[in-house]
Amino acid sequence: MRNTIIITILLFVAIIGASLYYFANLEGEKKETLRPLTFLPKETFLVATFQNDATTDNIFKDFEIFEAMIGRQEFEQWQILKAKLLRHAAIQPYVNGVDQYVSFHPENEAITTLFTIPTLTHIDQAAITSFLENAASAYTITEKDTLENHIYSLDKGIKDSIFHIVYHENIFFASFSDSLLYKIMDKHTPKLGKEEIDYFVENNSRNSPLSVYFVHEQIPRIAQHLMRRKAGDFIKLFDNLGGQSAWNLSFKNDALILSGESETAHRKENYIELFGNQHKTSQTLYNYFPENTASYLSFAISDSDSFRKDLLALLKQRKELPQLQAQFAEIKKSKDVSFEEDIRPIFGREFALVEQSNQTELAFISIADSAKLETFIASIATRVSDSLYRFDHSNIPFALYGDPLKSFTRPYFLRVGNILVLANYQSLLAEYRRDWERVNLLTNTVGFKNSERIQGNEANITCFVRTGASSSIINSLLKAAYRESFRDKEDFGYQDFYSWSIQIAGNNGNFQTSIYGVYKSKNALGAVADWIYEFNNRPITAPQVFEHSDTSQFILIQEQDHTVHAINPSGNKLWSTVFHGRVVGEAQQLDDRSIVLVTDRNRLYRFDPEGNSLPGFSLGMDSEPTYTPTISNIGGKQLIFIPAGRKLLVYTTDGKKEESWGDKNLEGKILFDIKVHSDQVFVGTENGHFYQFDAQGNLLKEEIITDSQFKNPIAIARLEQNRHAVYAVDTAQVSFTMDFKEEPKTYKLEQGANRSLISYFPNTDGIAYRMAIIDQKHLLTKNIQDSSALFDFTFTQEITDRPQYFANGSNSSLLGIASRKNYLIYLFDEKGSIRDGFPIEALPDFYYGKIDYNSAPYLLCVRRDRKLYAFRH
Structure with a gap:
C-alpha cells in the first residue's frame, strides 16, 4: 500500500509560507493580476501568493514551521x-x-524556488543597477546579458547560494537557479495554461494570508522526483485525475493548515471521482486502529446507492465488471447467495487501510447489518480458528469498495465490535487482537489527540501519516538528497512534525480538500518547560500553590520518602524537610499564611512559608486522618476539623483539642472532607448517616438514608430563598438534598453507576453549583439545582482518578481529568471545550493556574521521569 508516500508530496508544501513571508510581505491592497503567472513553466509543482497587509509580520514572526521546513541556513x-x-x-x-x-x-535532485514580483510602473535598467549596488553592497554583483535581458547575480561567497534576479516584462523574477530564469524568459518553453491560471485567481481568498495553487497532473511527477521507488496506492488513486486545487492558509503556530476547493477533469476511469457526488460525513474507524499505525487511508460514504452506481460504472469502464459478475453468478448458483441482495447489505459505509510501522497492512470495514452477517457468514467464509474467518471467494472486498481493497484478494478477517478487521495473514490478526484487548490503540497517543483536534473527523477520504512511526518507511522511499534533509535535525525540522494528513470531501461533483501538518512547536503547551524540578523519589502529591509573602507565592509538593519541597515560582528550591508520613488530602493555608496539613502517621502539622513549625506543632492525633482538614471560623473561633475514619477530630489553630467538641464517634466512615456553613458543621458517612452540628459541637439533627451506600464527597448546595442543604449521591445514582428540616428530596440521575466518581464545582462561597460525573470512560457535567446536563465527553480509556477543579476567575472553574492508563491529562472549560494545548502527556494530580501573583497561567505536572514540569500557557 505504502500510504506513507503522501509525505513525500506534503513535505515541501509547508515551505511556501516561509518563502512568501520573507519575500512578499510588503504593505498595500491586493490587486488581482494574471500576467505574472503566464511566464511560469508548465512543470511548476506549486504556485502561491501572499496577501499583503500591515499585520503580516506579527502573524508570522514566530511561525516556527517556516524555519523547520526550509532549513535554518537558508532561512537566514x-x-x-x-x-x-x-x-x-x-x-x-x-x-x-x-x-x-x-x-x-523541479531541477535535478532539488526543488527550486522562484519569486515573482510585478512592478506598478516600469523601472529603467540604470535605476535597477543603481538600486542593487546600493542595497546589496555586501554582495559581489555580476551582470549578464541574455535573451535581451540583464540577469544580476548576488554572490556572498557561500556555496550554492548565489541569488539571481532578472527584470523581464516589468516583473522581477528571482531565484537561486539561473537556469530557471532562462526558462521564464524563453518564449518556447511550455507555460501554465489559461484555464489553470484562471482557477487559481478565482479561488484566492482575500481573507487568507496565504493561497496555494496546485495542478493535479503534477502529482506523479512530484512523486517521481522525490522518490526512489514506485508510487504506492494512494498516489495511484490520483492517476489521470486532472484539474487543480486552490488552498488558503489558516494560521496556527503549531500546525500548517491549508484548505480550499479542488476541481477535476471528471474522467470516468479515476477512482477518486466516485466521491465527487458524495458529501463529507463522520469517519469513525480510526478508533479501532492499532497504536503502531504508521499511516492510514480511510473512506466514508454518505450515499451508498450513488457510490454503488458509480463504482459499477467505473468497473464497467475498465472492463473489470464482467469477471466479477461471472464469479458472483457462480456463488449464486452453488450457494444460493446473492451478492447484491445478501452480501452487500451486510457491509457498511466506511472502510480503511492501515499501514503499521513494520510495513504490514490491515483493512477495516464497518458492518451495517449484524444480524445478516450472522445469517450469511457461514455461506461466504470458513472459520479457521476461534472467531477468525477467511472468505471462501476472491475479490469480495474489491467488489464492495473498489481499488483501495484490491490487494485483499481473499483475506482473513476478525470481528471486533461492529467492524471487520482484514489481513492477508492470520498472524497479523492475532497481533491485532492482542492490541485491541490491551487497548494499545492509536487514539490513546497524545500526538494523535492533538491531530484529531485540529483536523476533525468529517470527510470522505482521509490519508494520515505519523512522522515518527513511519520514519523508516519514509527514509526508504526518498531519494538521497531529500532523505538527508529529512534526517537532518540540526538544519531542518521534519522530525518535529507529529503528523501529516489530507482530507477530501465531495462537493457537487468537485471536492473540498484540506492539508494538515501538526508540528511539535516549542511554543505549544508541554513542548518546552520554563523550568524542571528534579526529585530523588517519585512525587506522591499534587503540586499546590500558596502565598509566601505580599509579593510572591510558592509551590508545595511531597515525594515518596515523605520529603516536602517548597519551590519558588522560578523553579528553585526554597526549602525541603522530611515529614512523618504521607500527606493526606490537601494542605490548607490560613490568613497568617501558615500551612496546615495532616499525614497518615497521625500527625497534624502547622508551619510558616519558610518551613518553620509553629509552637505546639507537629502533634500526634488519636486516629489516622482520612482526608483534607477543613479550617473555618465558627462560633467566634477558628477551628480545624479533621475526618479520621469514624471519628471527627476538632483542634484549635494552636494545636489544642477543642473541648466543647471532643472526639465525635460516628456511625460510619466519613465521606471525604467536612463542610462548614452558616456556623454549622455537616458530615456525611459511607453508610448514609448525615449529621448537622452547631458551633459548639452539639448534634442538631441526624438524617439516616437507609438501604443506601455512598462513596463520593458531599456538597453544600443552594436552595430557593437562599436556603442551603447537604447534597449527596449514593452508589445507585440517587441524589439526596437534605436541609435537616424536611424529608430529604431525591432525584434519580440518568447517568452513572455504582463505580462513578463525582466532584463538585464550588463558587467563592464554597457553594457547589455543578457536578462532574465520571462513569468509566464517560464524563458528564450537570447543574446541581435542576440536574440539567451541561456537556459530556467520552475518553478512550477508563478514568480512575477523581476529577479536579481549578479556579478560573470569579465563580468559574476549569475541570481537570487525568487518564492514568495512557498518561494523558485534559482540561475543560465550563462549556465543555478542551483548553488549547490539551490533552498532554503527564501523570494524574496536576495543577493549573497562576504560580505567582502576576504570572501567566501555568501547568504544573509530573511526568514518568518523576520530575515536576512548569509549562507556561
Whole structure:
C-alpha cells in the first residue's frame, strides 16, 4: 500500500509560507493580476501568493514551521535578502500593493524556488543597477546579458547560494537557479495554461494570508522526483485525475493548515471521482486502529446507492465488471447467495487501510447489518480458528469498495465490535487482537489527540501519516538528497512534525480538500518547560500553590520518602524537610499564611512559608486522618476539623483539642472532607448517616438514608430563598438534598453507576453549583439545582482518578481529568471545550493556574521521569 508516500508530496508544501513571508510581505491592497503567472513553466509543482497587509509580520514572526521546513541556513539567507532588497526604500514605490508569487520547480535532485514580483510602473535598467549596488553592497554583483535581458547575480561567497534576479516584462523574477530564469524568459518553453491560471485567481481568498495553487497532473511527477521507488496506492488513486486545487492558509503556530476547493477533469476511469457526488460525513474507524499505525487511508460514504452506481460504472469502464459478475453468478448458483441482495447489505459505509510501522497492512470495514452477517457468514467464509474467518471467494472486498481493497484478494478477517478487521495473514490478526484487548490503540497517543483536534473527523477520504512511526518507511522511499534533509535535525525540522494528513470531501461533483501538518512547536503547551524540578523519589502529591509573602507565592509538593519541597515560582528550591508520613488530602493555608496539613502517621502539622513549625506543632492525633482538614471560623473561633475514619477530630489553630467538641464517634466512615456553613458543621458517612452540628459541637439533627451506600464527597448546595442543604449521591445514582428540616428530596440521575466518581464545582462561597460525573470512560457535567446536563465527553480509556477543579476567575472553574492508563491529562472549560494545548502527556494530580501573583497561567505536572514540569500557557 505504502500510504506513507503522501509525505513525500506534503513535505515541501509547508515551505511556501516561509518563502512568501520573507519575500512578499510588503504593505498595500491586493490587486488581482494574471500576467505574472503566464511566464511560469508548465512543470511548476506549486504556485502561491501572499496577501499583503500591515499585520503580516506579527502573524508570522514566530511561525516556527517556516524555519523547520526550509532549513535554518537558508532561512537566514532569506532574512538578509528580504531586509536588504524588498525593504529598501528605493524599491518600495514600485512594488507596494502588487500581488507577489512564489512557485516551486523541479531541477535535478532539488526543488527550486522562484519569486515573482510585478512592478506598478516600469523601472529603467540604470535605476535597477543603481538600486542593487546600493542595497546589496555586501554582495559581489555580476551582470549578464541574455535573451535581451540583464540577469544580476548576488554572490556572498557561500556555496550554492548565489541569488539571481532578472527584470523581464516589468516583473522581477528571482531565484537561486539561473537556469530557471532562462526558462521564464524563453518564449518556447511550455507555460501554465489559461484555464489553470484562471482557477487559481478565482479561488484566492482575500481573507487568507496565504493561497496555494496546485495542478493535479503534477502529482506523479512530484512523486517521481522525490522518490526512489514506485508510487504506492494512494498516489495511484490520483492517476489521470486532472484539474487543480486552490488552498488558503489558516494560521496556527503549531500546525500548517491549508484548505480550499479542488476541481477535476471528471474522467470516468479515476477512482477518486466516485466521491465527487458524495458529501463529507463522520469517519469513525480510526478508533479501532492499532497504536503502531504508521499511516492510514480511510473512506466514508454518505450515499451508498450513488457510490454503488458509480463504482459499477467505473468497473464497467475498465472492463473489470464482467469477471466479477461471472464469479458472483457462480456463488449464486452453488450457494444460493446473492451478492447484491445478501452480501452487500451486510457491509457498511466506511472502510480503511492501515499501514503499521513494520510495513504490514490491515483493512477495516464497518458492518451495517449484524444480524445478516450472522445469517450469511457461514455461506461466504470458513472459520479457521476461534472467531477468525477467511472468505471462501476472491475479490469480495474489491467488489464492495473498489481499488483501495484490491490487494485483499481473499483475506482473513476478525470481528471486533461492529467492524471487520482484514489481513492477508492470520498472524497479523492475532497481533491485532492482542492490541485491541490491551487497548494499545492509536487514539490513546497524545500526538494523535492533538491531530484529531485540529483536523476533525468529517470527510470522505482521509490519508494520515505519523512522522515518527513511519520514519523508516519514509527514509526508504526518498531519494538521497531529500532523505538527508529529512534526517537532518540540526538544519531542518521534519522530525518535529507529529503528523501529516489530507482530507477530501465531495462537493457537487468537485471536492473540498484540506492539508494538515501538526508540528511539535516549542511554543505549544508541554513542548518546552520554563523550568524542571528534579526529585530523588517519585512525587506522591499534587503540586499546590500558596502565598509566601505580599509579593510572591510558592509551590508545595511531597515525594515518596515523605520529603516536602517548597519551590519558588522560578523553579528553585526554597526549602525541603522530611515529614512523618504521607500527606493526606490537601494542605490548607490560613490568613497568617501558615500551612496546615495532616499525614497518615497521625500527625497534624502547622508551619510558616519558610518551613518553620509553629509552637505546639507537629502533634500526634488519636486516629489516622482520612482526608483534607477543613479550617473555618465558627462560633467566634477558628477551628480545624479533621475526618479520621469514624471519628471527627476538632483542634484549635494552636494545636489544642477543642473541648466543647471532643472526639465525635460516628456511625460510619466519613465521606471525604467536612463542610462548614452558616456556623454549622455537616458530615456525611459511607453508610448514609448525615449529621448537622452547631458551633459548639452539639448534634442538631441526624438524617439516616437507609438501604443506601455512598462513596463520593458531599456538597453544600443552594436552595430557593437562599436556603442551603447537604447534597449527596449514593452508589445507585440517587441524589439526596437534605436541609435537616424536611424529608430529604431525591432525584434519580440518568447517568452513572455504582463505580462513578463525582466532584463538585464550588463558587467563592464554597457553594457547589455543578457536578462532574465520571462513569468509566464517560464524563458528564450537570447543574446541581435542576440536574440539567451541561456537556459530556467520552475518553478512550477508563478514568480512575477523581476529577479536579481549578479556579478560573470569579465563580468559574476549569475541570481537570487525568487518564492514568495512557498518561494523558485534559482540561475543560465550563462549556465543555478542551483548553488549547490539551490533552498532554503527564501523570494524574496536576495543577493549573497562576504560580505567582502576576504570572501567566501555568501547568504544573509530573511526568514518568518523576520530575515536576512548569509549562507556561
